[in-house]
Amino acid sequence: MRAFELKAIIRQSGCELTRIGRSRNWRLSASREQLLQISESLRQHEEPSWQWVLALLESKIGTYTEADILEFVKRNPNISVNELVTLANCTVAQARQALDSYEFLE
Structure with missing residues (x-):
């Protein structure tokens, strides 16, 4: 039933x-x-039988390049550092650099 x-x-x-x-x-x-x-939704539910799906998804997501993170910030200019780290699966330093780069573009 959890599959549904x-x-x-x-x-x-x-x-x-x-x-x-x-x-x-x-x-x-x-x-x-x-x-x-x-x-993120699967992490919130914390269902043990879904962990293999979560691991597979995270392996397919890969990592963002600096240009990808900057594009993400351009689409979401009011995003915080913590949100960017979570959503882009990047480091705090990469998130701050992308936000700083975006501010200098304006």
């Missing part, structure tokens, strides 16, 4: 979750921001 809740959380983020043919395998089509949103 997991699928609902994934679909709430706006991702496309489809079954591959008639197999038990699933395909998730999502942007990096959507993957981050899903992983």
Whole structure:
């Protein structure tokens, strides 16, 4: 029954979750921001049986480059350092550098 809740959380983020043919395998089509949103939701629920999904998502998210973090700040100019660290999966120094770079662009 927890699988239905997991699928609902994934679909709430706006991702496309489809079954591959008639197999038990699933395909998730999502942007990096959507993957981050899903992983944050899964962390909040703290369901032990979902930890493998969380680990798989975090491995697929990868890391942001400095340019990616700056673009993220441009889209969300009022973001705090802590929010940026959480959402972009970067260090505090990288987040501060991106925020400072954005301020100098204005």
